Amino acid sequence: MKLTIQVNEGPYQHQSADTAYNFTKAAIEKGHEIFRIFFYHDGVNNGTRLTTPPQDDRNIVKRWSELAAEHDLDMVICVAAAQRRGIVDEGEAERNGKDATNLAPGFRISGLGQLVEGGIQSDRLVVFGD
Amino acid sequence: MSETKKFMYVNRKPPYGTIYAWESLEVVLIGAAFEQEVSLAFMDDGVFQLVKNQDTAGIGMKNFSPTYAALGDYEVTKIYVEKESLEERGLSLEDLQHLVWEDEDEDWAEKDSIHLVTRSELADVFAGQDVFFNF
Amino acid sequence: MSILHVVNKTPYERSSLATATGMMKDSDTLLLIEDGVLGAIKAGTSASLLSGHKVSVLGPDLAARGISADKLADNVDIVDYAGFVDLVEANDKVQSWL
Numbered sequence: 001m002k003l004t005i006q007v008n009e010g011p012y013q014h015q016s017a018d019t020a021y022n023f024t025k026a027a028i029e030k031g032h033e034i035f036r037i038f039f040y041h042d043g044v045n046n047g048t049r050l051t052t053p054p055q056d057d058r059n060i061v062k063r064w065s066e067l068a069a070e071h072d073l074d075m076v077i078c079v080a081a082a083q084r085r086g087i088v089d090e091g092e093a094e095r096n097g098k099d100a101t102n103l104a105p106g107f108r109i110s111g112l113g114q115l116v117e118g119g120i121q122s123d124r125l126v127v128f129g130d
Numbered sequence: 131m132s133e134t135k136k137f138m139y140v141n142r143k144p145p146y147g148t149i150y151a152w153e154s155l156e157v158v159l160i161g162a163a164f165e166q167e168v169s170l171a172f173m174d175d176g177v178f179q180l181v182k183n184q185d186t187a188g189i190g191m192k193n194f195s196p197t198y199a200a201l202g203d204y205e206v207t208k209i210y211v212e213k214e215s216l217e218e219r220g221l222s223l224e225d226l227q228h229l230v231w232e233d234e235d236e237d238w239a240e241k242d243s244i245h246l247v248t249r250s251e252l253a254d255v256f257a258g259q260d261v262f263f264n265f
Numbered sequence: 266m267s268i269l270h271v272v273n274k275t276p277y278e279r280s281s282l283a284t285a286t287g288m289m290k291d292s293d294t295l296l297l298i299e300d301g302v303l304g305a306i307k308a309g310t311s312a313s314l315l316s317g318h319k320v321s322v323l324g325p326d327l328a329a330r331g332i333s334a335d336k337l338a339d340n341v342d343i344v345d346y347a348g349f350v351d352l353v354e355a356n357d358k359v360q361s362w363l
Contacts, residue, residue: 001353001354003353006263008265008363015273015299015300016273016299019273019298019299022325022346023346023349023350025346026345026346026347026349026350027350027353029347030347030350030351032350032354040153040157040265041149041150041153041265080153080156081153111160112156112157112160112161113160113161113163113164115157116157116160116161116164116166117164119135119137119166119261119263120133120135120164120166120261124353124354124358124359125261125262125263125358125359126271126353126359126361127262127263127264127359127361127363128361129264129265129361129363130363140360142281142284142362142363150363173284174280174284249287249288252288253287253288253289253290256268256288256360257266257268257290258266259358260357260358261358262268262358262359262360262361264360264361264362264363265363
C-alpha cells in the first residue's frame, strides 16, 4: 500500500503526532510505502529544530528526523501554515526577511499541492488530528 | 493527468473558534487546480461555517466567509449540507449563504451548489468517495 | 467498498462517535484510537452506539489509560499499530472524524 499521512497538530499538545509516528513506523515495518507525510495546521510545529523536551520523554521532532533519514521519507511542512506559525527555512527567511531559520532535518517546506498530490497518488490518505 | 479521484472535504467545526474552517478552504482552493472530482460536506458544527452575514470586525479576525461564494469559480459544484445538523442547531437553509455555480454546458446558467441531504443520504455520498480530507 | 471510520475523542467530549456510528454502513469498520478508546467501555452511557457495528480499539491506547479488556463492550476487537495498518489496508478509504 502507498500511504500519505496528514498530521494536523503540533508535538506534545495532542497525541496526533505520536499516533501518526507509531502508525507510520508500523506501516514501514509491514513493508508498505510512505509516499509522503504532510504537516498542516499546528502540525507544522513538528518541524522546528529548537525544541528541548525533557530527557526522560520522547523527542518528537528528533524521532521524525531519524525516521525520515532511516527510510528516506518525504516529510512536507505546509508553507502557508508554516508562515503563520513561524517555521522557517533558508528560502523562507530570505523571502520574508526573517533573521533566523528553524527547520529541523528531514523536513522540507512546500505548498498544499503536495497534500493534494498525496491524495491522488496514494492508495490511502490517513489523517491524524484533533 | 493520472486517474481522477473523488475527493471529499469534511467540515465539522464552526468558524473562528479554531482555524480549521479557513485552512480547510485553502486546501480546496489549491486542490481545484488538480481537477479531481470534489465534494464538500458540512455537518455537525460545520454547518455554522456557511451562515451568512458574518461580521468579524469586533473580534479582529479576517472574515473569510466570502470565499465560500467563490467556490463555484473553482469548479466546486457539490456542497452537501446535512439536514439533521442544521435542525439540531436551530438553523435552516435560509440562514446559510446561497452558493451557486455557473454551468458552462447550459449557457452559464446559475445552479445551486448546496445539496441539503439527510445523514443517511450523506452516508451514501460518502460510500462513493475515494479520499477523505479532515481538519 | 468500505470505509474505516477513526474516532479519537471520547463520546463525552465530542459528538464524533455518535456521528461516525450514525454514518456507518454494514461493510464499514470503526476504529477507536487515543481518547476515543474510552468510548468502548461497556458500562459507559455511549457503549450502545457501538452495537451492530464492527469495532476495533487500539490496545496501546487502552493500556495507556489503564483500561483492561474485560471492561470493554462485547465484540470489540483489540488491535495494535500493526493491526491499525491492516485495517487501513483492508478498507478502501479512511475517514478520520476530527
